Amino acid sequence: MxxxxxxxxxxxxxxxxxxxxxxxxxxxxxxxxxxxxxxxxxxxxxxxxxxxxxxxxxxxxxxxxxxxxxxxxxxxxxxxxxxxxxxxxxxxxxxxxVKPSTWLLWFGPLLLLLGAVWLLIRTIRQTQNNANTEVLDDTKRARAQALLQNTDLPK
The missing domain is CATH 1.10.8.640 (Cytochrome C biogenesis protein)
Structure with a gap:
């Protein structure tokens, strides 16, 4: 102390x-x-x-x-x-x-925002296209039908 x-x-x-x-x-x-x-x-x-x-x-x-x-x-x-x-x-x-040497400073954030929106839209479209192109085989289709009709599932 x-x-x-x-x-x-x-x-x-x-x-x-x-x-x-x-x-x-x-x-x-x-x-x-x-x-x-x-x-x-x-x-x-x-x-x-x-x-x-x-x-x-x-x-x-x-x-x-x-x-x-x-x-x-x-x-x-x-x-x-x-x-x-x-x-x-x-x-x-x-x-x-605002002049050519400072364009990136002034417009850079806008370009980044536009790039992010474009990337988001592209990703959403690709995800939707991939979901639409998935093909069900006969066993998956029968299982889906059984779930929709609420019946016993095939094994």
Missing amino acids: KVWFALILCWQLLAPAFANEAVPLADDPVVEQRLITIAEELRCLVCQNESLAGSRAELANDLRREVRSLITAGKSDAEIKEFLVSRYGDFVLYKPP
Whole structure:
């Protein structure tokens, strides 16, 4: 028990030494709000499934700092996004433009759905055709007739 208490005490004393500093906000709240608006439309390149605004990765912090400096330099939202796309490609955008290099991204799920529906229909038709082509021999036919008429089954 004393060992656990000592470990917890050491952890409480040493934990602040390993903590990261908070990311400084811009002096101007308008700049900070614009940064958040732009960062919500951008993808974190490390996390990949998180917006740049919500990510806490080091690269995300650097990108937010870069966007903040571009905002203070007087760049428009479109210019900032264009700068990031030229540097990192369309992947940095949550909604990449529809162009030949992103067709698979936009239309791939639809193609997979159509392929799955086609495969389902084909499988159902084959199953129905196989069920219709099964030939009964005389003993199976007699057994089926006996079951339908509810009489004694032939052996």
